[in-house]
Amino acid sequence: xxxxxxxxxxxxxxxxxxxxxxxxxxxxxxxxxxxxxxxxxxxxxxxxxxxxxxxxxxxxxxxxxxxxxxxxxxxxxxxxxxxxxxxxxxxxxxxxxxxxxxxxxxxxxxxxxxxx
Amino acid sequence: xxxxxxxxxxxxxxxxxxxxxxxxxxxxxxxxxxxxxxxxxxxxxxxxxxxxxxxxxxxxxxxxxxxxxxxxxxxxxxxxxxxxxxxxxxxxxxxxxxxxxxxxxxxxxxxxx
Numbered sequence: 001x002x003x004x005x006x007x008x009x010x011x012x013x014x015x016x017x018x019x020x021x022x023x024x025x026x027x028x029x030x031x032x033x034x035x036x037x038x039x040x041x042x043x044x045x046x047x048x049x050x051x052x053x054x055x056x057x058x059x060x061x062x063x064x065x066x067x068x069x070x071x072x073x074x075x076x077x078x079x080x081x082x083x084x085x086x087x088x089x090x091x092x093x094x095x096x097x098x099x100x101x102x103x104x105x106x107x108x109x110x111x112x113x114x115x116x
Numbered sequence: 117x118x119x120x121x122x123x124x125x126x127x128x129x130x131x132x133x134x135x136x137x138x139x140x141x142x143x144x145x146x147x148x149x150x151x152x153x154x155x156x157x158x159x160x161x162x163x164x165x166x167x168x169x170x171x172x173x174x175x176x177x178x179x180x181x182x183x184x185x186x187x188x189x190x191x192x193x194x195x196x197x198x199x200x201x202x203x204x205x206x207x208x209x210x211x212x213x214x215x216x217x218x219x220x221x222x223x224x225x226x227x228x229x
Binding site: 004031033040041042043044045048050056058090092094103104105106107108109110 | 120147148150152157158159160161162165203205207214215216217219220221222
């Protein structure tokens with residue numbers, strides 16, 4: 001099992017450019033999440049998905065879009081990148097969010113994005 | 117609004133010097149409190165979940181405890197390989213049970229040989 005994988009690992013964009021971050025999990029998890037991590041801010045939820053074809057906004061969704069066309073993949077898009085989106089992005093997944101035995105979220109290795 | 121505060125921000129220990137990390141939280145009904153370890157350049161790695169006050173869990177040199185307002189991560193006789201950032205997060209009960217975690221800023225632990 002590869003667990004949760006993310007591509008790319010690093011990326012540098014210019015202001016206004018667009019890109020898509022890909023997250024894939026091979027654990028057959030229902031729920032998937034995108035977080036950003038900034039110094040002194042902790043991990044903050046951008047968007048999440050409770051199943052194939054469904055997405056919802058988290059705490060900091062502005063400037064991002066997501067899609068979950070397949071259960072194992074969760075894509076995060078930046079349509080017009082801004083310097084404020086310079087961050088490390090983490091994808092996570094969990095089997096079922098509500099059950100006491102399945103609350104653990106598994107995280108990917110992260111994508112370090114710099115917007116100039 | 118759910119809040120998590122971790123202290124200290126950074127902690128330097130000598131190998132073998134035991135200590136504790138603190139996680140204070142406010143949440144509208146706790147479903148679970150989570151501890152993660154994060155190494156530089158990597159994603160958070162799950163350590164423990166605690167569900168109710170009084171609960172304790174152990175893993176090697178780490179022991180996590182939970183009260184109604186805070187959690188402690190006790191590190192006994194730490195080794196240099198325990199150096200990492202330790203993250204605390206809470207998950208609230210409620211109708212929107214999509215598993216949202218609210219994270220603290222983390223404690224950076226450095227263990228010197």
